[in-house]
Every structure is written in C-alpha cells, then in structure tokens.
Amino acid sequence: MINFVELNQLIKEAEKWAISLRHDFHRWPELGNNEFRTSKRIRRELDQLNIKNTKMLKTGVVGLLENQKGSTIALRADMDALPIQEAVPIPFASERDGIMHACGHDVHMAVLLGAAMVLSNIKDKINGSIKFIFQPAEETTGGAKRMIKMGCLEPKTDYILGLHVKPDLPAGTIGIKYGKVHASSDTFKITIKGKTSHGAYPEMGIDSMIAAAQIITGLQSVISRNISPLNSAVITIGKINGGSAVNLIPDTVILEGTIRSLDYQSRELLKSRLKEMVHWTAKAHGAKAEVRFEKGYPVLVNDNLIVDIIKNTAICETAVEKVVELKDPTMGVEDFSYYLEKVPGAFFFLGSGYKGKDNEGIHSEKFEVDEKCIGIGIELLVMAVMKLLE
Incomplete structure (x- = not known):
C-alpha cells in the first residue's frame, strides 16, 4: 500500500531535481534530430533510476519500468528546441547561438524524468508497467510517427498521456479538452x-x-x-x-x-x-x-474517458488550483496525434505562465516559464498513472 505522506515527499524531491534538469536542458538546447547531448543526459538519469532504456532513431529514448502484471501506460515528452535567439536574461539562458527551448520541451523532459523518479521509487506498489518516451523532432519531421514505426509502443501499450506548457494559463492551472484538440x-x-x-x-x-x-x-x-x-x-x-x-x-x-x-x-x-x-x-x-x-500530422483527438480521469485526478488528488476546460480546438498541429491513432489517451495543457503578467507565447524569443508548473506536472502524471493502473 502506498504511503501518501512519503509519496508527497518523493514528489517534492523530484520537483527540485527536475528543475535542475530543466536548467541544464535549457542551457544546452538542440534542434530536431540532433538532440545528442540531451539524449545522453536522459539515458544517464534513467540508468541512475534503474530504469531500463533503449535508444530509438538517432536521439530518441524509451525507458521501461516493468512489472509482470497489469496494463502498460506510456508517458511522452518531446525533446527538440527551436532556431530562435533567446532574449530573456535568465541565469541558465541558452549557451547556443540561435537555438532556444522556446516551446517548453525542456520543461516536458524535466517533468517526465521527475515522474520517472517518483514512479521508480514505488514500482513494487504499482500494478502495471510504465514507458517513458522521449521523442525527438516534434517541431520538424514528426518524430512521433518514426518512433512508432520503430516500435516505441511495443509490446502492447494500453494508454498514453502527454502534456504541453501553456503560458496563457497561470502555473497551478491545467487545461483539458475533450475530443478534438489540434488540427x-x-x-x-x-x-x-x-x-x-x-x-x-x-x-x-x-x-x-x-x-x-x-x-x-x-x-x-x-x-x-x-x-x-x-x-x-x-x-x-x-x-x-x-x-x-x-x-x-x-x-x-x-x-x-x-x-x-x-x-x-x-x-x-x-x-x-x-x-x-x-x-x-x-x-x-x-x-x-x-x-x-x-501528408502531414493527423487531427489530435483525445479519449474522453481518459480526459475525465485527468480532470478528476487533478481536482481530487493533486495541488492543481484550477482545471480549465478549453472549449475550442486549435488549428495548430501536434504530432502526439500519431500516438492517439494507435492507443487511447489524452493530451493536456500545463499552465506555465506567471500570475498577473502578460506572458509571451510559445515560439517567442521572450518565452518564459514559471517553474512552479514542474512540480504540478510531476504530481499529476504520477497520480494519473496510479489511477489508470488501479
């Protein structure tokens, strides 16, 4: 049985560690299909957590926390940065000229590794297996499609979850959308x-x-x-x-x-x-x-039952302050849609903006993240996995 006091302490420790990882990823961003340093760092951290992992494509990584019984849930984070010159004077600003994590993929990777840390510590109390998919080239060549072709969802994956930072929602908030999310x-x-x-x-x-x-x-x-x-x-x-x-x-x-x-x-x-x-x-x-x-990316369509699980988990079992139900899909695209063509799952939004501030949007050279969102993301992924594996 899981001790929730100990679990909360684990999540706090994972949050602190994940923030330091985010700073490293942000300082050394890499463009799609060239995430070599990023990939090595991810594999090193998974090794330290005793999570088996394999390389896919040139830079993709799939970790597996395996139990013999139960369902298998995949969690995905994208890895690539953008060809943008950063204009935010933060201590861990990009060291690479003309390349920046301006879409929050550094946060996505940090959140997923944080969740991996927590879940690896309670593996024996989980009735199922978890895959950690670190995917290259979301911004360019649709790395998801190639990762699937290489077998990242094999053996059978029952559910998949993904998230994306959303600067127009304040940190502490999540956004959910039933049905169609991206065009x-x-x-x-x-x-x-x-x-x-x-x-x-x-x-x-x-x-x-x-x-x-x-x-x-x-x-x-x-x-x-x-x-x-x-x-x-x-x-x-x-x-x-x-x-x-x-x-x-x-x-x-x-x-x-x-x-x-x-x-x-x-x-x-x-x-x-x-x-x-x-x-x-x-x-x-x-x-x-x-x-x-x-032919490009397909429509991203969430499984409504899994959106319900995300919503109820956020409200009842996490420190999420508010759940915002988004009414309209966006005409932007997201290659997480390829996973959802194969496996039921949900893609949700992690509020990352500073409260009371006019936050810059993604793909801006002035894009910033309130790192409070990292702990929220870790906690929600962990609790959602536990709910799905009940």
Whole structure:
C-alpha cells in the first residue's frame, strides 16, 4: 500500500531535481534530430533510476519500468528546441547561438524524468508497467510517427498521456479538452505553367502570374463554400516564387501552402476541391497547373474517458488550483496525434505562465516559464498513472 505522506515527499524531491534538469536542458538546447547531448543526459538519469532504456532513431529514448502484471501506460515528452535567439536574461539562458527551448520541451523532459523518479521509487506498489518516451523532432519531421514505426509502443501499450506548457494559463492551472484538440495539416505545392513574354506584349504570352493571383483569392472560396461555418478549416498560401525580371511575364509560378482541418472528411474534401479549382482556374487563363500534396500530422483527438480521469485526478488528488476546460480546438498541429491513432489517451495543457503578467507565447524569443508548473506536472502524471493502473 502506498504511503501518501512519503509519496508527497518523493514528489517534492523530484520537483527540485527536475528543475535542475530543466536548467541544464535549457542551457544546452538542440534542434530536431540532433538532440545528442540531451539524449545522453536522459539515458544517464534513467540508468541512475534503474530504469531500463533503449535508444530509438538517432536521439530518441524509451525507458521501461516493468512489472509482470497489469496494463502498460506510456508517458511522452518531446525533446527538440527551436532556431530562435533567446532574449530573456535568465541565469541558465541558452549557451547556443540561435537555438532556444522556446516551446517548453525542456520543461516536458524535466517533468517526465521527475515522474520517472517518483514512479521508480514505488514500482513494487504499482500494478502495471510504465514507458517513458522521449521523442525527438516534434517541431520538424514528426518524430512521433518514426518512433512508432520503430516500435516505441511495443509490446502492447494500453494508454498514453502527454502534456504541453501553456503560458496563457497561470502555473497551478491545467487545461483539458475533450475530443478534438489540434488540427490536421497537409502541405501542397502548386506549379502553374504559362508562356513567357515581354511585359509590353502580354498577348504574346500566357500569364502564369495572373492565374496564380486568381488561384490565391479563389482558394478562400473553397473554405467558405465547402465547409460549414460551424466547422473550422484553413487554407494558407505561405510562399510564392515566380519571375526573374520586372518587365517579363513569367512562364512558371509556384505557390506553396497548407491545408488545416478538424476531421478526415473535411481534409479529403478540401484537397479534392483545391485540385479542381486550381486546374480550372489555370485552364481559364490558358495555363496548366499541377498540384502535389505532402501528408502531414493527423487531427489530435483525445479519449474522453481518459480526459475525465485527468480532470478528476487533478481536482481530487493533486495541488492543481484550477482545471480549465478549453472549449475550442486549435488549428495548430501536434504530432502526439500519431500516438492517439494507435492507443487511447489524452493530451493536456500545463499552465506555465506567471500570475498577473502578460506572458509571451510559445515560439517567442521572450518565452518564459514559471517553474512552479514542474512540480504540478510531476504530481499529476504520477497520480494519473496510479489511477489508470488501479
């Protein structure tokens, strides 16, 4: 039987240790697929905790606290930093020029190692096994998909939990969302072929630039006339490339962008309608067009029963001050969605902002974290694991 006085003391010790780890991770950030120092540090700490661990991909790590009976729960933290120059004068600011943990992944790793410390100390009192997944390249190439392919969820994983810092919620608060949390995202590349001519003689050419302009504006009607106003979807053109001189009509213009949606049907419909609209708009201008898609992250959908467990555990068994139920999904993406396609689980938000302060958002060079959130995160993960393994 677990002594909860001793457990609370363990959590306090883990919090102090995890904060020191966070400082180290923050001081030495590494970009996606290059988290070599970070990976070595994680494996060293897991070894000290007597948690078996293996390397996956070049820098991923999976720890396993194994019991012979019971379910298996996976806990995941992402590892990579961002190509941003830090502008916060903290004692443990990034030592690497142009690289910063501006999305809180240093906190995620510290929280997960803190939870690992606590759970390793009460292993014999837990009816089940726990995997600790440290995943590279969340920000770039979707490390989750490749980790799954390499077998991070094998042998069978029954549930999975993940978290993310949220600076617009104060530390001491968590955010939960039932159902859809993050959108899917696919990239596309449109190549419009016309015929070059001098700007003084447009009738001699086929103006791919005019066709591109019509396509850009027309694509917004694909959203407004195909997706219900009660649903959400976004088509964004983020890149245009065409032309070599101010007085020449270019023969080729390339448009690149993204499609974001919140369900499979909308996702497929938008791709189909985009292709049709691009083809016929180009044809109307005498041009030809080719569309290529690159499939991105799927929609992140939480298991509502597990969200309930997170919510009730936070309210009844932790020092969480407030649970905020988020009403709307975000059109941003998160590759934790790949895990949730395979295993029931939940992704929740860890309030990390300073109370009474206008906190900078993630991906900002001025992003900061109230480290009070680290102890809250450790405690909630530990208590949720225990609840799921009852």
